[in-house]
Amino acid sequence: MKYFVTVNGIAHEVDVVERLGELAVKVDGRELDLSYEEVDNLGQVALISGGRSWGVSIEGDEHEVSCNIAGHLYAVAIEDERERAAHAAEREATKGGGTVKSVMPGVVVKLLVQEGAAVEKGQPLLILEAMKMQNEIAAPAAGVVKALHVREREAVASGAKLVTLVAAP
Amino acid sequence: MFKRILVANRGEIALRVIRTCREMGVEPVAIYSDVDRKALHVRMAHSAVALGGSTPRESYLDMDKVIAAAKASGSEAVHPGYGFLSERSAFARKVTEAGLVWIGPPPEAIEAMGDKITSRRNMKKAGVPVVPGLVDPVDDVERALAAAEEIGYPIAIKAAAGGGGKGIRLVRSKDEMATAFRTASGEALASFGDGRVYMERYVDEPRHIEVQVLFDKHGLGVHFGERECSIQRRHQKLIEEAPSVVVDDALRAKMGEIAVRAGAAVGYQNAGTVEFLYSKGEFYFLEMNTRLQVEHPVTEMVYGVDLVREQLRVAAGEPLGYTQGDVLAKKHGWSIEVRINAEDPFNGFVPSIGTIHNLRAPGGPWVRLDAALYRGMEVSLNYDPMLAKLIVWAPDRDAAIERMKRALAELNVGGVRTSAPAALLVLEEERFVRGQFDTHFLNHMDLATPRKGEDVLVAAASAIHRHLLMRRKALRTSDSSRAAWGTRSRASLSPYPAHVAGNGGGQ
Numbered sequence: 163m164k165y166f167v168t169v170n171g172i173a174h175e176v177d178v179v180e181r182l183g184e185l186a187v188k189v190d191g192r193e194l195d196l197s198y199e200e201v202d203n204l205g206q207v208a209l210i211s212g213g214r215s216w217g218v219s220i221e222g223d224e225h226e227v228s229c230n231i232a233g234h235l236y237a238v239a240i241e242d243e244r245e246r247a248a249h250a251a252e253r254e255a256t257k258g259g260g261t262v263k264s265v266m267p268g269v270v271v272k273l274l275v276q277e278g279a280a281v282e283k284g285q286p287l288l289i290l291e292a293m294k295m296q297n298e299i300a301a302p303a304a305g306v307v308k309a310l311h312v313r314e315r316e317a318v319a320s321g322a323k324l325v326t327l328v329a330a331p
Numbered sequence: 332m333f334k335r336i337l338v339a340n341r342g343e344i345a346l347r348v349i350r351t352c353r354e355m356g357v358e359p360v361a362i363y364s365d366v367d368r369k370a371l372h373v374r375m376a377h378s379a380v381a382l383g384g385s386t387p388r389e390s391y392l393d394m395d396k397v398i399a400a401a402k403a404s405g406s407e408a409v410h411p412g413y414g415f416l417s418e419r420s421a422f423a424r425k426v427t428e429a430g431l432v433w434i435g436p437p438p439e440a441i442e443a444m445g446d447k448i449t450s451r452r453n454m455k456k457a458g459v460p461v462v463p464g465l466v467d468p469v470d471d472v473e474r475a476l477a478a479a480e481e482i483g484y485p486i487a488i489k490a491a492a493g494g495g496g497k498g499i500r501l502v503r504s505k506d507e508m509a510t511a512f513r514t515a516s517g518e519a520l521a522s523f524g525d526g527r528v529y530m531e532r533y534v535d536e537p538r539h540i541e542v543q544v545l546f547d548k549h550g551l552g553v554h555f556g557e558r559e560c561s562i563q564r565r566h567q568k569l570i571e572e573a574p575s576v577v578v579d580d581a582l583r584a585k586m587g588e589i590a591v592r593a594g595a596a597v598g599y600q601n602a603g604t605v606e607f608l609y610s611k612g613e614f615y616f617l618e619m620n621t622r623l624q625v626e627h628p629v630t631e632m633v634y635g636v637d638l639v640r641e642q643l644r645v646a647a648g649e650p651l652g653y654t655q656g657d658v659l660a661k662k663h664g665w666s667i668e669v670r671i672n673a674e675d676p677f678n679g680f681v682p683s684i685g686t687i688h689n690l691r692a693p694g695g696p697w698v699r700l701d702a703a704l705y706r707g708m709e710v711s712l713n714y715d716p717m718l719a720k721l722i723v724w725a726p727d728r729d730a731a732i733e734r735m736k737r738a739l740a741e742l743n744v745g746g747v748r749t750s751a752p753a754a755l756l757v758l759e760e761e762r763f764v765r766g767q768f769d770t771h772f773l774n775h776m777d778l779a780t781p782r783k784g785e786d787v788l789v790a791a792a793s794a795i796h797r798h799l800l801m802r803r804k805a806l807r808t809s810d811s812s813r814a815a816w817g818t819r820s821r822a823s824l825s826p827y828p829a830h831v832a833g834n835g836g837g838q
Contacts, residue, residue, distance in 0.1 A: 163798060167669035167790040170780050174815065176794035188793045194787070198795050205688040205745050207796075218741045219689055220796045224804075228748060229789045234336065234781040235752035237677045238793040251696055266681030267712055272421065272519065286510065292682050292712065295565070296518045298510060314590055320681075 167247050169229075197231040224256060241277050261311075261326045267319050269294030270312045279307045280330060292320070299324060306330050332647050333408050336434070337401040338376070340412030344623070345372035346703045348410050348787075352377075360404040362397060363392035364712065371703040380404055386592040386713055391415045394422050398429050407434035408646060410639075414715060418445055419621040427600065434646040435601050437620045443597035448491055448529055452618045457596035459539060459589055462608055462615040464531025475512045478530055479505070485533040488512060489520035492527075499566045501533060536769045538609040539563065539617075540575050542590035543638070545598045547645040553655045554631050555585035555638075557605075562757060564680060564773040567618060570754055571626035572667045573633045576766030586614060586653075593619060602627075602642050617625045623812060625670070625720065628701060632666035633722040634658060644817065664724055665731040669739065671702070671719040673710045673781040675748040677779045684710050687718075689745025693738040697724040710747050718744065721728050721751075728766070732758055753778035 165176045177188040187194045197210040199204035204267075205221040219230040222238075225245075229236040241315055245251060271289040275281060286298040335358040338348045345361060349372060352359035356422040361376035361510035366385045373379045380400035390396070409426045411417035411434070420438035424575065427433055427559055435441075444450045448468055451461050464482055468491045469475045478816070479486050479502070488500045488511055490749050500511040512528070520526035538561040559575035560568045578586065580838050590605035593616065604624045606617040636658075674680045687708040692700055702719030708719065723738055725731035739755045757777055758764050 167795040169786045169789045174790040176799045178794050189787050189791050221745050224797045233755045236789045240797050296514045307576045
């Protein structure tokens with residue numbers, strides 16, 4: 163099975179082949195000598211590779227994981243070939259506009275724009291409060307506000323859609 | 332000494348106070364909100380009183396409920412910890428009026444130091460150096476812009492009533508002023524119910540250095556040297572240490588003397604911290620925190636003192652029993668603290684919420700973990716994101732840095748993302764090791780990317796993780812994702828054994 167694995171923004175191709183219940187792993191075409199043992203079902207893994215030993219922690223779902231090795235954290239995105247093609251098509255389709263999403267769970271304190279308004283790059287769209295810190299969410303690019311997905315005092319989850327912008331006509 | 336005291340807090344600081352109480356033979360009483368029924372501070376206490384409610388306002392911030400809990404439990408005194416009601420003079424007063432002992436400074440001292448504007452006036456009067464800036468608060472944009480012209484940029488805007496970095500904004504030029512003022516004032520209003528802010532010059536290459544002081548009820552006060560707290564982002568501290576590389580014995584004596592003078596000027600009692608802004612040999616009074624600080628452990632490690640024990644002793648009326656000379660003679664070695672906050676270094680340190688699992692605590696020589704973490708703990712937006720403090724001691728700074736790196740490599744807090752990996756990157760940074768930094772240090776750092784990364788190993792491990800996950804999913808009896816939620820806990824108890832590279836089962 164071929165996976166496209168992005169580790170802290172850098173892409174790698176990983177091949178995982180199962181033979182007689184054992185896994186053989188190739189990273190970027192190179193075979194890796196690797197022993198992977200799950201310690202528990204919470205994400206602790208005992209990893210031995212290239213003569214070195216690691217207590218690794220991996221958690222997440224099939225698409226995104228956090229990997230902690232010796233105290234360092236790696237943000238990892240994983241796609242298989244089918245998912246990779248689908249994501250590329252999606253990116254192509256939304257070119258020229260886009261939806262501003264919340265990167266944190268919080269409460270919308272104030273909306274600073276209305277639907278249909280033209281905004282400049284960097285113009286504050288709304289104020290989001292999380293952990294009692296207020297953050298102005300700015301327009302990533304110039305455009306027109308196509309849709310407001312939230313109302314004032316509304317609680318939003320991380321990743322929730324806030325505002326959809328389209329390129330100015 | 333008291334027989335029983337109420338610990339009016341939650342989380343790691345409640346547990347910190349409870350631990351000292353246990354060692355002193357004092358019975359600690361915990362309070363808890365509905366969501367904290369299973370919290371560690373409740374389990375470790377002698378007894379516990381339910382406050383009801385889940386938000387801080389309905390529970391830990393409700394003065395009458397807390398005092399009623401103290402009375403009902405037969406407590407003689409109240410320890411407020413930090414945060415919540417710790418710096419509310421009205422609460423200190425209510426505690427005293429209820430016939431209880433307040434383990435903290437007199438309400439008058441809290442008031443004299445609590446409002447940053449009042450405290451600046453008081454300190455100027457007492458001959459304590461302060462940062463150039465306006466003494467009067469501003470409450471609208473026009474006046475803020477006018478005041479800014481007088482002070483000169485860059486300018487720091489701070490909440491008149493505040494703390495914890497909330498409501499603070501740095502403004503580098505005139506164009507940024509209006510936005511910064513709106514958000515700072517809005518935050519101040521939301522957090523403290525007071526939208527006034529004050530403005531002062533932003534000092535060049537500033538270091539945040541603070542002095543621990545302790546006063547008994549008989550007019551005697553001492554200091555326990557300094558803490559260096561310059562490694563902060565958005566004015567929230569990440570790494571603290573004691574002593575500071577820029578403070579020698581002479582400067583320590585001078586800063587300490589001024590800190591004690593600052594406390595004495597307001598009739599201070601109990602433990603407190605005088606914060607200074609240090610720049611190129613000069614130092615200015617910032618504010619006084621009229622409570623125990625989060626980072627008090629580094630002082631405890633270097634001076635061999637239990638500050639909570641001292642707080643209880645002096646609150647009970649005991650004299651200090653030692654002199655400034657005695658304190659300084661005990662100074663030994665170096666200590667570093669790292670704050671483990673539930674925040675995501677990959678997303679600009681936004682709050683990270685979830686359920687704590689996959690917990691691995693560091694240990695070994697001279698490693699101290701002050702936390703109230705447990706597996707299954709829910710990290711929500713209701714409470715402060717600080718989950719734990721990791722503290723180490725070593726004979727010198729270099730050894731302390733190495734020890735902290737070792738301890739951080741052992742630590743794993745799963746279920747949420749934390750600031751720990753970011754702290755590890757700082758400790759590996761050469762400028763940090765040399766001691767050359769100011770409060771802007773973190774602004775210029777990439778806190779998400781390990782420099783000598785194990786990317787290939789991570790890529791391989793992540794792919795295997797997914798591979799095993801998908802195989803486990805395929806083997807489930809039901810492929811409905813809704814049903815999978817219900818079966819998840821059962822499935823996780825008996826994982827599909829992983830057979831990898833010739834090794835046996837996953838257990």
